[in-house]
Amino acid sequence: MKKKVLIVDDEKDILISVKQLVERDGFEAKTAASCKEAMNLLEKEKFDLVLMDIFMPEQSGRDCVEKIRKTPKIKNQKIAFLTVAHLSELGKKIIEDLKPVDFIQKPINIDDFSKRMKKILK
Amino acid sequence: MDLLAELKENKNIILSFKSHSNHKQELINILKSIDSKFNSICFITFNQTAKTLIDELEKNKLNPEKYFFIDSISEEIKSNGSVKNCLSVSSPTSLTELSIAFLKLSHQSPELTEFKTKKIDLILFDSISSLLLYNSEIKTVKFLHYFFNSIKSNNLKSIFIILEEDIQKNVVKEIELFADKVIKI
Numbered sequence: 001m002k003k004k005v006l007i008v009d010d011e012k013d014i015l016i017s018v019k020q021l022v023e024r025d026g027f028e029a030k031t032a033a034s035c036k037e038a039m040n041l042l043e044k045e046k047f048d049l050v051l052m053d054i055f056m057p058e059q060s061g062r063d064c065v066e067k068i069r070k071t072p073k074i075k076n077q078k079i080a081f082l083t084v085a086h087l088s089e090l091g092k093k094i095i096e097d098l099k100p101v102d103f104i105q106k107p108i109n110i111d112d113f114s115k116r117m118k119k120i121l122k
Numbered sequence: 123m124d125l126l127a128e129l130k131e132n133k134n135i136i137l138s139f140k141s142h143s144n145h146k147q148e149l150i151n152i153l154k155s156i157d158s159k160f161n162s163i164c165f166i167t168f169n170q171t172a173k174t175l176i177d178e179l180e181k182n183k184l185n186p187e188k189y190f191f192i193d194s195i196s197e198e199i200k201s202n203g204s205v206k207n208c209l210s211v212s213s214p215t216s217l218t219e220l221s222i223a224f225l226k227l228s229h230q231s232p233e234l235t236e237f238k239t240k241k242i243d244l245i246l247f248d249s250i251s252s253l254l255l256y257n258s259e260i261k262t263v264k265f266l267h268y269f270f271n272s273i274k275s276n277n278l279k280s281i282f283i284i285l286e287e288d289i290q291k292n293v294v295k296e297i298e299l300f301a302d303k304v305i306k307i
Contacts, residue, residue, distance in 0.1 A: 055267070057260040060296050086271050088134065091299030 132302035168252035
C-alpha cells in the first residue's frame with residue numbers, strides 16, 4: 001500500500017505542482033487549501049506525512065500544527081514544513097517545539113525534495 | 123530594559139507599547155535612548171507625517187538631520203508641506219513602493235544625492251499596528267517577512283513598534299518567527 005501525503009497550502013499552483021512531485025516519487029497525495037480543510041481530512045483519513053505551508057490566511061501553518069498537536073487522535077502526526085519563510089533563531093526554536101520531521105525551503109529543489117521525501121517515508 | 127544592549131544582541135526587535143495613549147511619549151523615549159548610538163536612522167512612518175515627526179524631534183532637542191523618513195501617511199491624508207530627507211509613499215497599502223523606497227535608501231541610490239544620504243544603520247518602523255489597519259494580516263505577514271530578511275541581508279538593525287493590544291493577534295505569532303526578539307515596555 002502506497003504511503004499517503006497531505007499537502008497543505010493556500011496557493012493552488014503549489015498544491016498542483018507539489019502533488020505531482022509527490023506522486024512522481026510513488027506516493028499517494030491529497031491536498032488541502034487551508035487548515036480547516038486539512039483538519040477535516042486528518043480526522044477522517046490516515047496520512048503518513050503532512051507537508052505544511054506557513055504563510056496562510058485565516059490560520060497559519062504554525063497555528064495549524066499547534067492545533068494538530070493538541071488533537072489527541074492526530075497529535076503524533078508526522079509533519080514537515082514546506083515554506084518560503086526564512087526563520088530567525090527565535091523562530092527556529094518556536095518551530096522546533098512543534099516537532100516537525102523536516103523543514104523544506106521553497107523554491108523546491110526537485111532532487112533534494114525527492115531524497116527528503118524518501119527518507120521521511122521509508 | 124536596556125534597548126541598546128538588546129540591539130547589540132539582536133538585529134530585528136519588535137517593541138510593544140502598552141497603549142495608543144502613551145505611544146507618542148514612548149516613541150520619543152526610544153529615540154532619546156538610541157539617538158547617540160546611531161548615525162543615520164531610517165524612520166518609516168504609518169502614524170505621523172514626516173513633518174510632524176521633525177517638529178517633535180526638534181521640540182525634544184534631537185537632530186532631525188540624522189533621520190531619513192519614509193512617509194506612508196502624508197499623501198494618504200493630503201498633508202501639505204514638503205520635507206527634505208524624506209521619500210513619500212502614495213498610500214499605506216503601497217508596500218511595493220515602500221520596499222523600493224527602502225532599497226533606494228539602504229543602497230544609497232545616486233538619485234538620492236540631494237538628501238546627502240549617509241549609510242543608514244537603524245530602521246525604526248512605526249508601526250505594525252498601523253500597517254495592519256490598512257493591510258490584511260496575510261499581506262502584512264508576507265511583507266514583514268520580506269522586510270525583516272532584507273534588513274538582515276543589508277546588515278542593518280531594526281525596531282518595529284506594535285501596540286500591546288495587537289500583540290495577541292495571530293499575526294504577531296507569525297511575525298515573531300522572523301524577528302530576533304519581542305519586548306514589552
